[in-house]
Amino acid sequence: EAGVVQSPRYKIIEKKQPVAFWCNPISGHNTLYWYLQNLGQGPELLIRYENEEAVDDSQLPKDRFSAERLKGVDSTLKIQPAELGDSAVYLCASSLGGQVSGELFFGEGSRLTVL
Amino acid sequence: DQQVKQNSPSLSVQEGRISILNCDYTNSMFDYFLWYKKYPAEGPTFLISISSIKDKNEDGRFTVFLNKSAKHLSLHIVPSQPGDSAVYFCAASAQTGANNLFFGTGTRLTVIP
Numbered sequence: 001e002a003g004v005v006q007s008p009r010y011k012i013i014e015k016k017q018p019v020a021f022w023c024n025p026i027s028g029h030n031t032l033y034w035y036l037q038n039l040g041q042g043p044e045l046l047i048r049y050e051n052e053e054a055v056d057d058s059q060l061p062k063d064r065f066s067a068e069r070l071k072g073v074d075s076t077l078k079i080q081p082a083e084l085g086d087s088a089v090y091l092c093a094s095s096l097g098g099q100v101s102g103e104l105f106f107g108e109g110s111r112l113t114v115l
Numbered sequence: 116d117q118q119v120k121q122n123s124p125s126l127s128v129q130e131g132r133i134s135i136l137n138c139d140y141t142n143s144m145f146d147y148f149l150w151y152k153k154y155p156a157e158g159p160t161f162l163i164s165i166s167s168i169k170d171k172n173e174d175g176r177f178t179v180f181l182n183k184s185a186k187h188l189s190l191h192i193v194p195s196q197p198g199d200s201a202v203y204f205c206a207a208s209a210q211t212g213a214n215n216l217f218f219g220t221g222t223r224l225t226v227i228p
Contacts, residue, residue: 004158040124040220040221041220041221042119042204042206042218042219042220042221043159043204043216043218044218045215045216048215056215091158091159093158103149103161103164104161104216105161106151106158106159106160107158108156108157108158109157109158
């Protein structure tokens, strides 16, 4: 069974440029998460989807970040414009249901460097 | 404000000995706790979990202990193996809340052969 797939694995951009990350969750997983992991920190939730509905986006900086999950499968996370402080690893995860008592399956992450 | 804390950034243990990783939390609403393991350049992978109705959960070499009164949990690995060398994240959630997972900052475990 294929795991959570993310692309690109690495991205280097200059500040003020846009960037987008893509995630394909495990087949059949209706819940999808985007997490931000800064260096030396644990992952922090940005947004959670139940199917195509964003049910928790309270931590998403909406002035520059946006996300979508069309058709309730793949998802994209966009930053426009990027700032130096956005340099981090962006992790996508999926699970069978919204209850966290089930395990989350993480992708390998997309490492962003903003110069 | 860090609701889940892992105060030891690193731990080194000899192969075959016990590894004990600690985690503290501040939110009394947390009722489900998980440990994730992360290798370099990979995403975290689920290791073991425990519900607040239990004080111990065991899975092979891994045991998680929960002390609700102290708001403390620990992960025991015995015997430790070189392949256990990784960063371990403690995470917690409140089932009655937004089902958000709150992660600690991680502890890097090195098992010395």
